[in-house]
Amino acid sequence: MNSIRRQLIPWLKVLVSQGVVLALVLWLRESIPVDGPLLLVAQGLAAALIGRLLGLSPFWIPIQILLPLAAAYNAVVPAWAYLAAFIVCALIYWNSASEQVPLYLTNRRTWQALDTVISEQKATSFVDLGSGMGGVVTFLADAHPGLRARGVETAPLVFLASRIRLMLRRLPNAEFAYRSIWDEDLSAHDVVYCFLSPVPMPRIFLKAKAEMRPGTLFVSNSFTVPDVEPDAVVEVDDTRKTRLYLYRI
Ligand SMILES: C[S@@+](CC[C@H](N)C(=O)[O-])C[C@H]1O[C@@H](n2cnc3c(N)ncnc32)[C@H](O)[C@@H]1O
Known part of the structure; x- marks a missing residue:
């Protein structure tokens, strides 16, 4: 509702x-x-x-x-304009139907909250699962030159936008891969971040628990893992009252 x-x-x-x-x-x-x-x-x-x-x-x-x-x-x-608009929408909202994850973006205040999480965790590698337009990854890579920041995304136009963003920013410690979140090896990362929807949360957390190293951090924006108590909650001072749920593996 x-x-x-x-x-x-x-x-x-x-x-x-x-x-x-x-x-x-x-x-x-x-x-x-x-x-x-x-x-x-x-x-x-x-x-x-x-x-x-x-x-x-x-x-x-x-x-x-x-x-x-x-x-x-x-x-x-003309009728083709509606078809063209539909195709563009499909290339953007690629994962809405199959994964039930639409496109909405992490805001700047939340980027800053994640920046603090990265510092506190002394993380050297970070992945954004479903990295959208690449805002989180490029912001963190810029703020932490010692961090390897990676994004994985499969919505074609959105992925293209993140690659263009990276070309313009030229951050050697950032990368975007055209890859499903389900194919990403999470053992390589100190902090795994996602902003998805309630639907994939149980499965993605099972994957995180199976692959992430002990002591690393799984962070979910807005959506909790059902029946799992987060180790900490970061309340972001933004208009939508964003909450970051932190799960220590
Ligand atoms: C809500 S958006 C978040 C975008 C970005 N992480 C941010 O916070 O600004 C979720 C993104 O996950 C992507 N996504 C959903 N399922 C995916 C999958 N199986 N593999 C890769 N990306 C996926 C969607 O295309 C969408 O861009």
Whole structure:
């Protein structure tokens, strides 16, 4: 129920922001100097701004900008555009259907909390299981030149984005592998981090227990391992009240 609510809230915020802007446009129509596509883009931009003020993540900005255009020109959008959009979404949300793990990203405050965990653990190797756009890995590699930071990811476009990020940052101690989390050898890492979903938690923890060395740390963002008490919980001072669950192997 909670997860359904979490999925619906952003869409409600989109509806509210688009609705407020549409109402304003209809009300002030006579005095608005622009019309046509320009007005629709301006409408989308204003809704995107309101959405950000309501706490929507930057990912929603392009969606908010395109929505009024898509609604106004739905009849002229060619059918292939929907197929192309579907393919792009599939290449991004590759693991949503099979693994029931969507794409959402660890925020900067949580990167900093992980930075502290790495220092306290005196870790020399780290892996992010399902490394998304590579933010965690590149941040930690940059902050800890002595750390080997690795990410594994199988969503094609997301993986590509993380490789491009790394090319731009040129961090010799960071790497991304196109590999399933289930194929990664966890014995090589002092800290194993994941931000997945409730579904894979029991299986991934079994794998961690079987492969990780004694004394190393398994860290899960937001999702606990059922029936296993974490050794520590880090409460991050961010808007979504992130919790990191730390399990000592
Ligand atoms: C919630 S995102 C977290 C991204 C990143 N770790 C972060 O915190 O910013 C989970 C990621 O795990 C990836 N993923 C899910 N199942 C996977 C699997 N079996 N192998 C590799 N990656 C997987 C998804 O594609 C997604 O990018």
